[in-house]
Amino acid sequence: KNQVEQSPQSLIILEGKNCTLQCNYTVSPFSNLRWYKQDTGRGPVSLTIMTFSENTKSNGRYTATLDADTKQSSLHITASQLSDSASYICVVTGGGNKLTFGTGTQLKVEL
Amino acid sequence: GAGVSQSPSNKVTEKGKDVELRCDPISGHTALYWYRQRLGQGLEFLIYFQGNSAPDKSGLPSDRFSAERTGESVSTLTIQRTQQEDSAVYLCASTLLPKNSPLHFGNGTRLTVT
Numbered sequence: 016k017n018q019v020e021q022s023p024q025s026l027i028i029l030e031g032k033n034c035t036l037q038c039n040y041t042v043s044p045f046s047n048l049r050w051y052k053q054d055t056g057r058g059p060v061s062l063t064i065m066t067f068s069e070n071t072k073s074n075g076r077y078t079a080t081l082d083a084d085t086k087q088s089s090l091h092i093t094a095s096q097l098s099d100s101a102s103y104i105c106v107v108t109g110g111g112n113k114l115t116f117g118t119g120t121q122l123k124v125e126l
Numbered sequence: 127g128a129g130v131s132q133s134p135s136n137k138v139t140e141k142g143k144d145v146e147l148r149c150d151p152i153s154g155h156t157a158l159y160w161y162r163q164r165l166g167q168g169l170e171f172l173i174y175f176q177g178n179s180a181p182d183k184s185g186l187p188s189d190r191f192s193a194e195r196t197g198e199s200v201s202t203l204t205i206q207r208t209q210q211e212d213s214a215v216y217l218c219a220s221t222l223l224p225k226n227s228p229l230h231f232g233n234g235t236r237l238t239v240t
Contacts, residue, residue, distance in 0.1 A: 047226055058130070058217055058231025059169075066226060104168070106229075113182065114159070114229075118168035 017042040019107050019117035027123045032095055036120045038088040038105030046108040050079050050090045053102040053119070062090070062103075095124045132218050132232035139208055139239055147203040147235045151220030158201050159229065160193055161217045169217065175201060208239045 019040045028034050040048070047066045051059035063072045063079040065088070071080045076093045092099055105117040131150040139145050151158050160172040171185040175195045186192070190208075195201040205212055215236050219229040 049228065051229075056233070058219070058233050059229075060231070061228030064226060064228060111182065112157075112174070114171065116161075116169040116171075 017107075017109055017113070017115045019105055019115050021103075021105050021117035021120050023120060024118075025121040025123070027125060028095055030095060030097060030124050030126055033091065033093050034095060034122065036090045036092075036103050036105075036122070038090070038117055040086050040088070040105070040107045040115070040117075042086075042107040042109040042115050044110045045083065045086075046110070046112070048079075048081055048088050049106045049108070050077070050088075051104040051106060053104060055101070059104055092122075097124050097126070100124045130218055130220055130230050130232035132216075132235050134235055135233065136236045137238070139237070141210060141239055142207055144204065144206045145208055145237065147205075147216050147218075147237070149201045149203070149218030149220075149232060151199065151201070151218070152230055153199075155220035155222050155230070156198065157221045157223070158195060159219045159221075160201070160203050161219065162187075163215045163217055163234070165214070172203070172216075205237075208237075210239050213237055213239045 022037045049064045050062040053059040065081045078091045081088045100123050102119040104119045107115050133148045158175040161169040173193045174182040178195050190206045193203045215234040217234045219231045221227045221229050
């Protein structure tokens, strides 16, 4: 069964600190992996998309990594800001353009 | 418009009533998805449109749920005889080419069935 598991489920960090969110998947065949940010009451917004051949991709203070061999991805947030408080969702595209969503990591950045 | 638009943003309905949710995707986006998100949970796939046809409707939870898309543009999700467990946020997303392009989400319709 295609699954996407994210950890931790929730995380609280102080403003200015870095953090890393994890995503493990069992989706096969694999097409791409995406990270989304979902603010409360809003739809998810794309942060990064990585295909099989890409190991790392950055978008400002967000850096995603992908290890297609171990089927793991991480999202690193540098110098966190209060506005980074949101749910971060890992999404894997498999065969037939089928998307499998993780349940997300709820990040809270505090002063 | 600049993004995916969904209406209404909020809908409260009585159990047993029918509701219709609307999604206006980004112009030119051929692929359109509907998802359901219950409070505090992840996104649950409902249906995928490529153009006006739905090659994958495997996520529709029951025959009370249906969706259509016309003119490769607007899509409507209809829920008949609503039940309390249908209460959720219904999100629509569109993309130009589904494979390696980002999904652009609307802000959803929050449905409450009383």
